[in-house]
Structures are given as structure tokens and as C-alpha cells.
Amino acid sequence: MMRIILRMSLWGxxxxxxxxxxxxxxxxxxxxxxxxxxNVERGKFYAEDLQASDFVLREDGHPRDFSIFEGPHTxxxxxxxxxxxxxxxxxxxxxxxxxxxxxxxxxxxxEFLNDWDAETTQSILHTNGMDVRLGVYHYEANxxxxxxxxxxxxxxxxxxxxxxxxxxxxGRGELTPFxxxxxxxxxxxxxxxxxxxxxxxxxxxxxxxxxxxRILIWFSNGWSGGGTLHTDLLASQAAxxxxxxxxxxVDFGNLHATSNKPxxxxxxxxxxxxxxxxxxxxxxTGEIGRMTGGQLFVIEHLDRATxxxxxxxxxxxxxxxxxxxxxxxxxxxPRKHELEVRLTSRDKGKLVDGRRSEVVY
Numbered sequence: 001m002m003r004i005i006l007r008m009s010l011w012g013x014x015x016x017x018x019x020x021x022x023x024x025x026x027x028x029x030x031x032x033x034x035x036x037x038x039n040v041e042r043g044k045f046y047a048e049d050l051q052a053s054d055f056v057l058r059e060d061g062h063p064r065d066f067s068i069f070e071g072p073h074t075x076x077x078x079x080x081x082x083x084x085x086x087x088x089x090x091x092x093x094x095x096x097x098x099x100x101x102x103x104x105x106x107x108x109x110x111e112f113l114n115d116w117d118a119e120t121t122q123s124i125l126h127t128n129g130m131d132v133r134l135g136v137y138h139y140e141a142n143x144x145x146x147x148x149x150x151x152x153x154x155x156x157x158x159x160x161x162x163x164x165x166x167x168x169x170x171g172r173g174e175l176t177p178f179x180x181x182x183x184x185x186x187x188x189x190x191x192x193x194x195x196x197x198x199x200x201x202x203x204x205x206x207x208x209x210x211x212x213x214r215i216l217i218w219f220s221n222g223w224s225g226g227g228t229l230h231t232d233l234l235a236s237q238a239a240x241x242x243x244x245x246x247x248x249x250v251d252f253g254n255l256h257a258t259s260n261k262p263x264x265x266x267x268x269x270x271x272x273x274x275x276x277x278x279x280x281x282x283x284x285t286g287e288i289g290r291m292t293g294g295q296l297f298v299i300e301h302l303d304r305a306t307x308x309x310x311x312x313x314x315x316x317x318x319x320x321x322x323x324x325x326x327x328x329x330x331x332x333x334p335r336k337h338e339l340e341v342r343l344t345s346r347d348k349g350k351l352v353d354g355r356r357s358e359v360v361y
Contacts, residue, residue: 034361035068035325036339037213038354039317046320047349048072054348057324058340068325079131080318081150081212082311085201086110086138086164087220089192104190104221106165109251112304113161120304121154121161124311130319133212134311135205136160139197144173146204150212175200178230189223194285195234202243215244215294215318217310219302222249222285235291246294246314247286250302293353328361336360 036057040047052069070077088106125132134157135150145168148160175196198218205214216238238245289296295317297310324341341354 033068033325034328034339034359035323036341036354036356037321037323038341039321039352040343040349041352042349046317048320050322050348052324054344055322055324056342056344057326058342060338064326066324066326068323070324071322072320077130079133079210079212080315081133081135081205081210081214082314083135083137083150083201083205083214083216084311085197085216085218086136087190087192087194087197087218088138088164088166089140089190092141092191102189102223104251106190109302110164110219112302112307113164116158116161116304116307118154118158120308121157124308124315125152125154125157127315127319132315132319136164137197137201137204138164138166138168139173139175139192139194139200140168141191142175142177142193142196143168144175144193144197144200146201150205150208150210173200178233189221192220194218194220194223195230198245199234202238213318213323215246215314217246217248217314219248219250220285221251222247231285231288231291235288238288238292243292244294245288245292246297247289248297248299248302248310249286250299334360 040050048071050071052066055069057064057066088110089104090106091100091102091104121134125134131152133150133152134148135146136148136157137144137146139145147163148156151157175193177193177196178199198216201216201218205216235245286296286298288294295314299306299310336358337360339356339359341351343349343351
């Protein structure tokens with residue numbers, strides 16, 4: 001049985017994402033469209049029968065009109081895009097500048113993907129006629145590469161997954177570090193630049209001319225061993241743009257022992273082979289799921305069935321949600337806004353998230 005920390009899957013249309021010269025990541029809302037995503041719980045299930053009249057949108061504390069409403073049963077909804085990012089980094093050998101204390105092994109972690117087939121991919125893409133697309137990326141140390149743009153072609157996605165462990169050609173996709181020192185002299189996990197690779201993927205998705213509700217899912221052991229650690233920065237900017245980041249921490253048992261009760265300041269339940277509930281003190285990077293409204297998965301061992309369940313879970317959560325939106329009025333210099341959705345009556349269920357902070361328009 002899969003054990004996860006679960007919160008609402010926040011989805012939205014990614015607008016402009018710019019990487020400034022000082023390497024700081026800056027997101028802005030599109031001037032043409034602002035979307036606020038959310039879910040509604042009713043008991044143990046998500047409510048999928050609500051209408052636009054059941055919600056109120058507040059802007060900076062005041063009610064405002066919205067011209068866009070989309071729910072689980074809306075005709076011709078915006079396509080759902082799941083962008084997958086895999087850490088395929090290889091551990092460097094010990095040197096006078098780098099000390100390695102890790103058993104991270106990307107080949108062992110993703111070797112099962114060699115047997116991943118188009119039929120499995122199609123089972124994730126096809127659901128009740130909805131337009132679901134998958135994009136595939138990988139990174140190795142400080143290099144990043146897109147293996148497949150988001151598509152609903154099962155063969156293309158499957159071919160990209162088979163290339164996860166391929167080396168990235170030298171000089172391609174070199175990542176720009178966030179401001180601050182890099183803790184690369186000692187590696188306790190993967191040497192991959194996790195957060196910089198995530199920012200690069202966000203930027204690439206934002207440059208797409210295809211309208212879509214985008215969700216990012218990264219696969220790593222959760223340690224930013226080779227890059228900088230700016231979780232707050234990355235999470236706040238992603239949330240401002242309405243993007244969910246869903247961390248999947250894999251092979252965590254290679255670094256920390258598990259316990260039968262919560263441990264540390266950020267404990268997470270782990271999926272184990274025998275279905276028992278175990279806990280680990282998850283790395284700070286896993287917090288980005290909670291901070292952006294996504295889901296955190298901590299996996300003892302990633303395999304074909306587990307990967308399929310994770311992608312299906314994220315997909316189903318998104319397709320059970322709602323979003324409201326509007327085209328901002330042009331009124332002088334853009335500024336930051338706070339947006340919040342509320343239910344008109346508590347009898348209709350419990351709202352999950354439905355907030356966006358520091359939205360610029």
C-alpha cells in the first residue's frame with residue numbers, strides 16, 4: 001500500500017518565467033490570463049458537482065469577478081501536462097575537493113525503465129477522453145536536458161524514458177547556480193543540481209506556446225548535493241505562478257534508517273515493500289511539495305508499478321479539481337496581488353487551497 005503525504009494538487013497555466021542576470025528566478029503571471037486552482041473535499045471524496053456560482057474569488061481581500069471557470073466536468077478543458085524530471089547524476093570519485101558519503105546509484109534506481117512499455121504509458125495518458133500529456137527531462141550533475149516535449153504520443157514518451165540514463169553531451173544544458181555558495185565539497189546524496197534543474201524545467205515549460213495546466217514531478221534522493229539550496233525562493237516563485245512541484249524521494253533508505261514512529265522535524269511516511277508504515281526524516285527539498293500545494297512521495301524503492309501509481313495519483317487529483325480565472329485589466333504599472341477562492345456555503349464541502357500569493361499583473 002502506498003504511503004504518501006498528500007495535499008491538494010495545485011495546477012495552473014504557467015506564464016512568463018525569466019532567469020535574471022543575477023541568477024535569481026523570477027516568475028510573473030501572464031498579462032492575458034490568471035488562474036487559481038483548487039479542490040473541494042466532501043467527506044473522504046472530492047466534490048465534482050459544483051458550479052461557478054458556488055465560489056467567490058477575492059482579490060487583495062475584496063470580491064472580484066472571474067470570467068473563467070473550469071471543473072471536472074467542463075467541456076473542452078485545458079490539457080493537463082505532467083512534466084517529469086529525473087536525477088540521472090553519477091557520483092564523482094573522492095578527491096581533495098570532494099568527499100562522497102553516499103550510495104546513490106542512478107543506474108540501479110532507474111534500470112526498470114528499460115522494460116517500461118508504451119502500453120503502460122498509454123494507461124496514464126488515456127482517462128475518460130481527457131487530454132493528458134507527459135514531458136520528460138533529466139539532469140546529470142550541473143547539466144540538464146529535455147528528452148521529450150509534452151505530448152500524448154505514448155511511443156515518444158516511452159522512448160524518452162528509455163533514455164533517462166543516457167549521458168548528456170558535454171557543454172549541453174549547463175545550469176546556472178542560484179546565488180550563494182554551493183555545498184559541493186561534500187556529497188551525502190546525489191551530486192545533481194536538483195533545484196537549478198527544477199528551475200530550468202519550469203522555464204522550459206513556460207516558454208511553450210501550448211496552453212496547459214502544468215504539474216512538475218521530480219525524482220531524486222532529495223539531497224541537493226551539487227547545487228545551491230534555495231527551497232524557499234523556488235517554492236515561492238513556483239506558487240506565485242500557480243505551478244505545483246511534486247517531489248518523489250527515492251531510495252531514501254540508502255541514506256537514513258527508517259523508524260516505526262515519526263522522527264526529526266520533517267518526518268515523512270515511506271512506502272515499503274511489505275506495506276508497513278515507516279518514517280524517515282526527509283530532506284528540506286521535500287518541503288517544496290507542501291509549499292507549492294503538491295504531493296510528497298517517499299519511496300523505499302522505485303519500480304514500474306510504483307511509478308505508474310504515482311503518475312496516476314497526481315493525474316487523478318488534478319482532474320478532480322477546479323480553477324477560476326480572469327484576464328487582468330491594464331491599469332498602470334504591474335504590482336503584486338493576493339488571490340483567494342472561497343465557497344459560498346460550508347455545506348458544499350471543504351475548500352482545499354485555492355490561494356495564490358504575489359501574483360504580478
